[in-house]
Structures are given as structure tokens and as C-alpha cells.
Amino acid sequence: MLDPKLLRESPDVVRAALAKKHLNVDLDAILALDETWRVKLQQVEGLRGQQKVANTEMAKLPKGSPEFIAKVQEMKAVSAQVKEGEAVLKEMEDRLKQAMMTLPNIPHASVPEGRTPEENIVFATWGDVGALSPNAKAHWEIPGFDKLFDFARGSKVTGAGFPFYIGDGARIVRALLHFFLDENGKAGYVEVNPPILVNAASATATGQLPDKEGQMYEAVADGFYAVPTAEVPLTNFFRDEIIDEALLPVYRCAYTPCFRREAGSYGKDVRGLNRLHQFDKVELLKWVHPATSYDELDKLRGDAESLLRKLGLPYRVLLMCGGDLGFAQSKKYDLEVWSAGQKRWLEVSSCSNFETFQARRAQIRFRGKDGKPELVHTINGSGLAVPRVLAALLENNLQADGRVKIPSVLVPYFGKEYLTFA
């Protein structure tokens, strides 16, 4: 959510943001609503003021006296007006808040113009894509793949997109997660094991509700949602809190399974490990002082990149253009790993600065030098999502004999140098 004052005082800034993100919102309607709300607010507050004055007067009068009874009669009318006014006010506030929720975050000045994914900037590339086998297979075509990654059994037991990982398949997932968590720990992120079901208030604070309600699995009886990413419980850790400024920046990471209904996905995007309803991911999250947030974003992106480098997986970094930036982000980089068999880039991390957009919704603040609470900036990114990293690893490292060479950094975790499908 944006600062209502920003809209009121600098509507042109918001207008420019909408244009850069290629979104269309009727700003004038929101401004008009804000204006009528403020008029009504002052009216109701005036009436409440009258009640308070009468209250102190009546406290001094004898209970049954004629003056007292007259005052009661007089204030009954005011009371009715207050009740009515408050109802109108509440309705206005709900509408205003809802309207404010339709306004996207302001893109940072360094975000390139553009409307479509094709206009994203290739910010950096690492590794030699051409050096990989031109005859590599898509991972689901590797002989024996089904033995380690059993989609059929998963479909029977749960449904499509919920595979079993078996033997070396399970082991490589565990090795990757362990490696990610250890590396992130070395980079200064404190490991957290969070709840993977969250309540509606948490899902609202990070923006899953109300906009993405259909994307989450629900535990209806209890009103809980299965987390689509560890970002949700992690960010909400400090919800409605004021963090000591001296503690900033706070670095945290968490592994959780992630659950996404992915309604509307189809085709090559959902083959094999490319897109699952349940998958494992380590998330990186920072709460930072506003002055440092873009440096911190670059550092976080670097931390995620270093994981791919250590695994020896070629990747590129995209700087998202305005039109592909997303609603809540001020700036976003995507990390995409090269998958030699599919001959395409797979997104494995999305590193974003939300500035105060999430912090305002979640009311996460720190106490500034002048003693006043101020909103923090939140930054997050994957570090990393397992299935697509795994897909690239299987495809890129497949040997002529049908085994997969395990990157040396992973061998201590995996326990051997080759993964076999036998």
C-alpha cells in the first residue's frame, strides 16, 4: 500500500508510477473519495467532541435532576447522529482503503521503461552456455527419471504436481537445501524454521490476500493458508512491531515447502520439475533502513548468484522493466538458470525491493533518530528454489553413461560424486 499522503500531496508521482507499470487506475476518483472522507471525518469528530463536553457536564449534575434529564434528551439526538455518521465513515474508509489497495508501488528511477517480458534488460550473464552438450535431454526424458521422481504415484496419492522424490532423488533435494542454508548462514542470514500455515492477517500483510486468494491452498476449518513462499511467515515475524534501529539490517533465511495452486498454468511450463504445486525453497529476507535498501538489494542478489556459481550452473540476471515488475515491487531482478536439455532459461530466484510497500501493510517500523517510528524497507529473494535448480543440474551435468555429475561443493552433502538413475 502507498502512503495516502503521497497520493494527496503528489498525485503526479503516483500517476507516473502507474504509467511506468502500464496500469490503469482512476486516480481522480480516489482523490475525490479521500476529500469527502476528510470532510465527513471532521464532522463526526466534532459531534464526538460535543459528547465529551456534555459528558463532563453531566458528571457534575445530580442524577435525577431536571437539568440532567433535559441533557440526556438533548444528547440522544447527538448520539444518533454520531452512530449514523460513524457508519457512513466506516463505509467510506473501507472503500477508500480498497481503492488504495489498487495502487501499485512506485518503481525506482533505475527501473527501465518497457511493457513486456521481452523488454527486460539482461543485466548480467555467467557461465558458458555453449559449452554444454547440444544433445542434452530435457530432464524428464533422461532414462530412469521416473524412478527417482515419481509423478505417477504422486498423482495417485495427491494430484498432479505433487511428486515423490525417491532414493538419490530425495537425497539430492536434501543436499541442495542443506547447502543453500549453510551458504546463506555464512553470508549472515539467520536460519529460521517458520510455520507453514498462516492466518488471513499474515496473508493480507504480504499481499497474497485479497489479490491472490485463488493461488493458495486453504485449511478452511481453521482459516489457515498453506504458504506459497517462506516470505509470508518470515515477513510477518515483525508485523505490528517497532524494531530497534540498532538491530537493522536484519537478515533471515528459511527453508519451507511452498504450496501453489498455479491455476491457469499449462504446456511446457509445467513439464517435469518446471512447475509444481508443492516444492522446496530457501528464502532470503531482509528488513533494512531505507537509506541502504538498494545496496542491500544488490548484496542479496549477489548472495543468491553465488549459490549458482558455486554449483557451476550458467545463469543470467534480468532487470525487470516497468511493465513486468509486479505490483508491489520497486525494483526486481530475476535469476534464471540455463537448462541445457530444454534449451531455455528457468527462473530460480526473484530478488525484490519493496521499499515501504509491504512494511506499511504489515506495520513494520523502526524508531528513527528523532524518536519517531518510521517504516522499514523489506527485501527478499529466493536462495534458491530447488526443483528448477535441480532440473538444470540434471540436464547440464548428465554424462554419456547416464549418470549425473554432482558439483564438488555438493558432494559432501550428497555423499557421492554421481547421481544414478538405476
Add this chain to the structure above:
RNA sequence: GGAGAGGUGGCAGAGUGGUCGAAUGCGCUCGCUUGGAAAGCGUGUGUAGGGCAACCUACCGAGGGUUCGAAUCCCUCCCUCUCCGCCA
């Protein structure tokens, strides 16, 4: 899951219908005092919204209700603690 107790400012803790945004203590701030410190004395010390401002309004777990008026009474929900039950 059952029974009971409770949720008030940074913390502890008073307050059972009006003069209560809330006593008192602790903590913290600034000042006095001191060679310096402690003690002592005094001062200040929540958050949010509206208003150019003076200032006004709201908030005592959350949401409803009763009333001229609610921290205080009623209802629903959430959470914590104690005991019992169940259990990885």
C-alpha cells in the same frame, strides 16, 4: 477436547458506568545536586488519524451490542496461564 483464571502504556500493576488516555512503581529523557558517580529532588516520557496551526478525535486483546455516556456491563471470537484428557 473439558474445567477454571486472566489479557490495561517499554515492563510491573491499580482501576466495576461519567471528572480515566488511564493512579503508583520500575525503566528511560533532560535538569538540579556532586570533584565524579550513586542516592535524593524536579521535569518529560505511547500510537495513529485530521487540521497550516492552536488543537481536536480515536485506541485499555479483536469485533459487535446496551447506554446520553463503556477500560468498567452483555455477546462472539482470538490469545496466555493452571488442572484434567489425548498424543508425535
